[in-house]
Amino acid sequence: MIENSASVHWEGSGKNGQGQISTQTGALEHYPYGFASRFENDRRGTNPEEILAAAHAACFSMAFSFACEKAGFATTTLDTQASVRLVQQGEAFVIDRITLTLRASVPGIDEVRFQEIAASAKRNCPLSRALAGVAEISLHATLAPAAATA
Structure with missing residues (x-):
């Protein structure tokens, strides 16, 4: 059995909030995401x-x-x-x-x-x-x- 994980730290509410995604391997480490990178094509973060x-x-x-x-x-x-x-x-x-x-x-x-x-x-x-x-x-x-x- 293989189990992998990722985690998210989120601050703020909804549209004004900002999150950071981290993966177990470190491929993503505190990588930013939020409303703008998800819905407004902001390329400074992921989604x-x-x-x-x-x-x-x-x-x-x-x-x-x-x-x-x-x-x-x-x-x-x-x-x-x-x-x-x-x-x-x-x-x-x-x-x-x-x-x-x-x-x-x-x-x-x-x-x-x-x-x-x-x-x-x-x-x-x-x-x-x-x-x-x-x-x-x-x-x-x-x-x-x-x-x-x-």
Whole structure:
């Protein structure tokens, strides 16, 4: 069993408050976030949706790489972007869509098998499973042409 943690220190109220996020590994240490970085595009801090996007992209990338390896294909490079959409529904805010965009170099794989493995990795990565309540989690996977060997 693996358990990881993060913590938040928050001061102030609602719109005027300011928080700091720290992770167990120290990757984030007292990293700022607040209303402006979440709702007003202030780039001096982060926000929960950005952190969720990073986590989902990282989890999916590993799941895809492991699934390729299990199927007998070695991944060369993977680039994954995750976009998390936060929308207001009535009085509440909801994450209603996550889009994963993958570009991968996997020598020897054909397009059909590539798409099958990518779809399976999206369904089965731990974060996709944890986020099952999100109405839409989509995947756009592109197989990069194999690099020429010298």
